[in-house]
Amino acid sequence: MKPVLLDVAGLSTTFPTGRGPLIALDDVSLSLDRGRTLGLVGESGSGKTVLARSIMGLLPAHAHRQGHVWFEGQDLAALSPRDLRDIWGREIAMVFQDPMTSLNPVMKVGRQITESLRHHLRMGKDEARTAAVDLLDSVGIPEPKRRADEYPHQLSGGMRQRVTIAIALACWPKLLLADEPTTALDVTVQSQILDLLQAKQAERSMAMILVTHDLGVVAGRTNEIAVMYAGRIVERADTATLFAETRMPYTESLLASIPRVERPSHTRLQAIAGRPPDLVTRPGGCRFAPRCPYAQPRCAEEEPPLLPAPTPGHTFACWYPVGTPAGDEALARNTASNEASNKAADRAADGR
Amino acid sequence: MAGSGTAHLRDRADALLRVEHLVVEFPAAGRGRKVHAVSDVSLDVLPGETLGLVGESGCGKSTLGRAVMQLPRPTSGSVRFGGQELTALKGEPLRRLRPQMQMIFQDPISSLNPRRRVGDIVAEPLAVWRSGQSHGDVQAAVRAVLADVGLDYDTAADRLPHQFSGGQCQRISIARALVLEPKLLVCDEPVSALDVSVQAQILNLLEDMKARYGLTMLFIAHDLAVVKSISDRVAVMYLGKLCEVAPSDGLYDAPTHPYTAALLASIPVPNPEVRPGVGGGTLSNDLPSPIDPPSGCRFRTRCPRAGQRCAEEEPVLRHCGDDHWVACHFPVGKLGQALSHTGPDAMAD
Amino acid sequence: MPEPQPDPASADVEHGSTGRRRLGLLFWASVGWLGLIATLAATADWLPIPDPTRPGVAPARQPPTLHHLLGVDVLGRDMLSRTIHGARVSLVVGFSSIAFGLLVGGAVGVLAGYFRGRFEAIAMGTVDVLLAFPALVFALALVSFLGPSLGTVTLAIGVLSIAPIARIIRASTLAFAQREFVLAARTVGARHRRIIVNEILPNVIPAAVSFALVAVAVAIVSEGALAFLGLSVAAPTPTWGSMINEGRTVLQDAPHISFVPSAAMFLTVLALNFAGDSLRARFDVGEGRL
Ligand SMILES: Nc1ncnc2c1ncn2[C@@H]1O[C@H](COP(=O)(O)OP(=O)(O)O)[C@@H](O)[C@H]1O
Ligand code: SF4
Ligand code: SF4
Ligand SMILES: [Mg+2]
Numbered sequence: 001m002k003p004v005l006l007d008v009a010g011l012s013t014t015f016p017t018g019r020g021p022l023i024a025l026d027d028v029s030l031s032l033d034r035g036r037t038l039g040l041v042g043e044s045g046s047g048k049t050v051l052a053r054s055i056m057g058l059l060p061a062h063a064h065r066q067g068h069v070w071f072e073g074q075d076l077a078a079l080s081p082r083d084l085r086d087i088w089g090r091e092i093a094m095v096f097q098d099p100m101t102s103l104n105p106v107m108k109v110g111r112q113i114t115e116s117l118r119h120h121l122r123m124g125k126d127e128a129r130t131a132a133v134d135l136l137d138s139v140g141i142p143e144p145k146r147r148a149d150e151y152p153h154q155l156s157g158g159m160r161q162r163v164t165i166a167i168a169l170a171c172w173p174k175l176l177l178a179d180e181p182t183t184a185l186d187v188t189v190q191s192q193i194l195d196l197l198q199a200k201q202a203e204r205s206m207a208m209i210l211v212t213h214d215l216g217v218v219a220g221r222t223n224e225i226a227v228m229y230a231g232r233i234v235e236r237a238d239t240a241t242l243f244a245e246t247r248m249p250y251t252e253s254l255l256a257s258i259p260r261v262e263r264p265s266h267t268r269l270q271a272i273a274g275r276p277p278d279l280v281t282r283p284g285g286c287r288f289a290p291r292c293p294y295a296q297p298r299c300a301e302e303e304p305p306l307l308p309a310p311t312p313g314h315t316f317a318c319w320y321p322v323g324t325p326a327g328d329e330a331l332a333r334n335t336a337s338n339e340a341s342n343k344a345a346d347r348a349a350d351g352r
Numbered sequence: 353m354a355g356s357g358t359a360h361l362r363d364r365a366d367a368l369l370r371v372e373h374l375v376v377e378f379p380a381a382g383r384g385r386k387v388h389a390v391s392d393v394s395l396d397v398l399p400g401e402t403l404g405l406v407g408e409s410g411c412g413k414s415t416l417g418r419a420v421m422q423l424p425r426p427t428s429g430s431v432r433f434g435g436q437e438l439t440a441l442k443g444e445p446l447r448r449l450r451p452q453m454q455m456i457f458q459d460p461i462s463s464l465n466p467r468r469r470v471g472d473i474v475a476e477p478l479a480v481w482r483s484g485q486s487h488g489d490v491q492a493a494v495r496a497v498l499a500d501v502g503l504d505y506d507t508a509a510d511r512l513p514h515q516f517s518g519g520q521c522q523r524i525s526i527a528r529a530l531v532l533e534p535k536l537l538v539c540d541e542p543v544s545a546l547d548v549s550v551q552a553q554i555l556n557l558l559e560d561m562k563a564r565y566g567l568t569m570l571f572i573a574h575d576l577a578v579v580k581s582i583s584d585r586v587a588v589m590y591l592g593k594l595c596e597v598a599p600s601d602g603l604y605d606a607p608t609h610p611y612t613a614a615l616l617a618s619i620p621v622p623n624p625e626v627r628p629g630v631g632g633g634t635l636s637n638d639l640p641s642p643i644d645p646p647s648g649c650r651f652r653t654r655c656p657r658a659g660q661r662c663a664e665e666e667p668v669l670r671h672c673g674d675d676h677w678v679a680c681h682f683p684v685g686k687l688g689q690a691l692s693h694t695g696p697d698a699m700a701d
Numbered sequence: 702m703p704e705p706q707p708d709p710a711s712a713d714v715e716h717g718s719t720g721r722r723r724l725g726l727l728f729w730a731s732v733g734w735l736g737l738i739a740t741l742a743a744t745a746d747w748l749p750i751p752d753p754t755r756p757g758v759a760p761a762r763q764p765p766t767l768h769h770l771l772g773v774d775v776l777g778r779d780m781l782s783r784t785i786h787g788a789r790v791s792l793v794v795g796f797s798s799i800a801f802g803l804l805v806g807g808a809v810g811v812l813a814g815y816f817r818g819r820f821e822a823i824a825m826g827t828v829d830v831l832l833a834f835p836a837l838v839f840a841l842a843l844v845s846f847l848g849p850s851l852g853t854v855t856l857a858i859g860v861l862s863i864a865p866i867a868r869i870i871r872a873s874t875l876a877f878a879q880r881e882f883v884l885a886a887r888t889v890g891a892r893h894r895r896i897i898v899n900e901i902l903p904n905v906i907p908a909a910v911s912f913a914l915v916a917v918a919v920a921i922v923s924e925g926a927l928a929f930l931g932l933s934v935a936a937p938t939p940t941w942g943s944m945i946n947e948g949r950t951v952l953q954d955a956p957h958i959s960f961v962p963s964a965a966m967f968l969t970v971l972a973l974n975f976a977g978d979s980l981r982a983r984f985d986v987g988e989g990r991l
Contacts, residue, residue, distance in 0.1 A: 043547050140636075156410075186408050187576070188618045189638075190620070194620075216619075219622045220624055254548065255622055258548050258577075259577045259578050259581040260577065260581075265584065265601055451890060454888055455888045459881060463881040465899075465900050465903070468899070468903065477890075
């Protein structure tokens with residue numbers, strides 16, 4: 001039997017800082033099969049980019065990485081930089097958030113595509129040029145011949161992102177890592193780019209990891225979703241299951257913070273108060289506890305392990321899961337005590 | 353004229369802001385060529401109201417917001433603020449009005465001077481206007497406004513902007529804008545650079561500050577869901593023109609301009625049952641260049657309903673429902689159908 | 702009244718901001734060298750060294766000895782003394798010419814970058830003309846008009862430095878003037894002068910200072926080149942440039958005569974470059990984050 005396409009096992013990444021080690025990725029495991037799309041969701045700083053880069057082996061030199069990245073049965077974490085270069089672009093490709101910084105500003109876009117075609121696929125000059133123009137055409141760039149001779153700054157943001165996608169797709173990679181490919185774009189352009197990625201992914205039966213901070217972006221476009229918080233995967237499930245049977249309070253909060261166009265205007269948004277924890281001085285217990293509406297004393301003491309839910313393929317890490325009796329009870333208890341303290345505050349205010 | 357008209361302006365003497373036939377053009381490379389950033393836009397905002405302005409990047413939203421502030425001055429047209437014609441004011445009289453209208457911007461990092469301490473940044477407007485005030489009074493005012501936006505003076509005041517997250521920088525910008533207690537707050541894409549979770553915090557904060565400071569707001573964004581959640585009335589803008597003006601809920605219930613329908617369809621829905629792009633057809637291509645905008649209806653190059661008439665004649669905003677106005681020859685949806693049965697434009701594609 | 706937004710984490714500032722980069726050993730070594738040279742030059746008259754212009758203190762071209770630590774030159778003058786006195790000219794010319802250039806060019810650059818418009822067009826047009834003008838011809842003309850003196854060289858190099866400084870400062874001003882915090886200051890009603898002083902200068906000055914240090918190095922080398930051509934301070938007053946020139950003819954038999962002032966100049970230029978670079982890195986506020 002063929003091994004799965006990507007199997008990340010116990011991956012941890014640490015950056016030394018002046019204040020001590022920053023654990024950006026803490027024991028992350030996940031696997032992805034050929035042709036599937038995984039949405040990787042979390043707030044900024046939750047470690048999504050570090051995970052994508054740790055899979056690629058594209059980390060700064062001072063970073064310390066542990067664990068395995070099995071790609072078609074080969075451990076990328078054990079490969080030399082030289083061997084990795086043959087993997088990059090050819091087996092795994094990446095699309096970044098900001099197309100302006102990921103494109104070379106002084107090189108014509110056509111040339112940026114032919115570079116990798118000639119390097120990886122050993123194409124001749126003319127052959128590569130034809131292929132590059134075809135690629136630009138296939139990612140929906142009008143007048144691809146003319147565009148190939150333009151520089152990145154002559155293109156709009158959306159067109160630039162199409163170019164980076166064309167570059168990423170040039171050598172038919174088996175896995176595409178798209179790190180917030182639409183965060184810098186308008187909603188209209190965002191839906192165009194997501195449609196494009198989805199179409200290419202289906203057409204080439206390529207696997208894709210789509211990184212975003214917005215659950216709305218991945219809802220209709222992925223097979224499975226992994227939610228990250230403070231360097232850990234805290235919930236993972238098939239896309240339908242994740243939305244139908246949300247267990248992790250963080251996932252629920254992320255979902256609730258999205259403004260919904262169908263709600264009447266001025267409906268108050270359910271914002272998650274505060275910010276993710278400092279990854280250097282993180283206290284023990286559940287990482288989400290300081291912001292969690294369900295948190296109980298136990299949460300601050302013991303870190304919940306990532307355990308399977310009854311639905312196959314669904315895992316989550318929480319002591320008081322959403323939609324379970326334990327969770328309902330925890331939420332009710334917190335609501336009651338909040339009301340009590342609000343009342344006390346009101347009384348104190350009246351007394352003044 | 354097209355995508356223009358003033359029918360949607362309310363006949364109210366108390367409008368805090370009333371913009372009429374506003375035109376902003378910039379010189380473009382090449383002789384005699386101009387960027388038509390805003391072309392004949394009229395708007396009004398009543399006291400205490402939030403007007404949302406929605407459209408794609410490059411459609412002229414920010415230019416409009418800045419023209420309201422007279423930074424830079426519009427090419428032509430009228431901007432009346434509290435009954436005063438701003439375009440006729442110069443120098444000191446205009447400067448004296450500035451504290452009443454403030455602005456916050458998209459990029460939280462670029463909005464703050466990287467070399468000034470947060471306490472000084474927020475105190476700067478006071479230093480300009482109340483230079484006689486004692487140090488203690490200034491500090492108290494800064495402390496209060498920082499507390500209002502959810503920051504603690506003692507920990508924040510001595511830090512530089514880069515030591516804060518994007519959302520916190522946006523709070524600092526809001527504090528700076530509020531410290532003079534303005535009447536009008538122009539918010540130019542204040543949440544577009546933020547994560548959804550932080551975006552929700554900032555939107556809630558703006559709603560709170562609106563109530564606390566009695567603000568009137570012009571809220572600009574490219575995401576209709578965001579705009580709708582905070583606005584009372586929404587104006588949809590395309591390539592320098594208005595397409596549709598309606599109360600927020602009315603706009604969602606009955607999008608009547610094909611562009612509004614497309615904007616609604618491109619909002620990502622956090623529900624796996626909803627296939628993206630279904631029911632409305634998302635937009636293809638990019639915005640055309642504002643240097644050489646299409647004739648007639650500017651949306652016609654991307655409009656699924658465009659007909660011959662659209663290239664020849666510019667649509668004017670007309671009434672199509674309860675305080676609902678649309679500039680289109682072949683409007684869509686239930687209001688659009690009603691319009692084409694009754695109106696002089698009766699026909700369809 | 703709505704409640705204030707609860708944000709328990711708002712008190713703690715961005716994690717991982719470990720403060721600014723520390724200035725390294727190289728920076729302090731550079732500053733040490735510059736300080737040493739400056740102190741020696743300033744106190745040269747009181748130091749127990751021979752008069753730099755007195756010939757025959759030892760046999761001509763004598764290599765370094767215990768009495769004359771750096772040897773003596775072709776006329777038998779003490780090299781140590783000449784190098785120290787030469788530093789006066791080099792440092793005075795280097796720093797004053799750039800100070801002059803910074804004052805004029807900096808002002809032009811800031812105003813052009815901030816106000817844009819017609820002033821910018823005229824100022825930058827002039828700068829382009831100045832840059833295209835052959836520097837040597839200008840220096841020659843000035844010296845033949847005013848006569849070679851410390852003031853003339855300083856003025857010549859100072860005027861020549863205006864154009865490049867104005868250009869760099871304008872570019873830097875332009876970048877900041879387009880940022881939204883400047884717009885925000887304008888919406889508040891701050892006057893132009895206030896905006897330039899409070900918002901623009903604090904951002905432009907650090908870059909200007911580090912650039913100026915490098916420019917001082919260039920000015921020192923230029924003075925050397927002018928001295929080489931006999932266009933600097935008249936003999937017998939020593940300058941590093943004229944000393945190198947004097948040693949050139951006897952490079953084979955007495956290499957130390959050229960080598961000593963060359964080394965002094967090289968180290969000083971290097972130190973200025975290091976100091977400039979370190980300062981730039983030091984003043985870089987961590988903005989690349991988002
Ligand atoms: N080169 C680096 N050096 C030190 N810390 C880093 C580096 N890159 C990322 N980090 C830290 O790793 C954490 C996760 O960041 P990131 O992967 O960017 O999150 P996301 O992708 O979810 O925005 C953050 O705390 C960030 O500051
Ligand atoms: S373990 Fe506790 S704090 Fe963590 S998510 Fe679950 S309920 Fe919240
Ligand atoms: S139908 Fe015609 S008028 Fe209406 S939006 Fe389309 S192109 Fe414009
Ligand atoms: Mg990221």
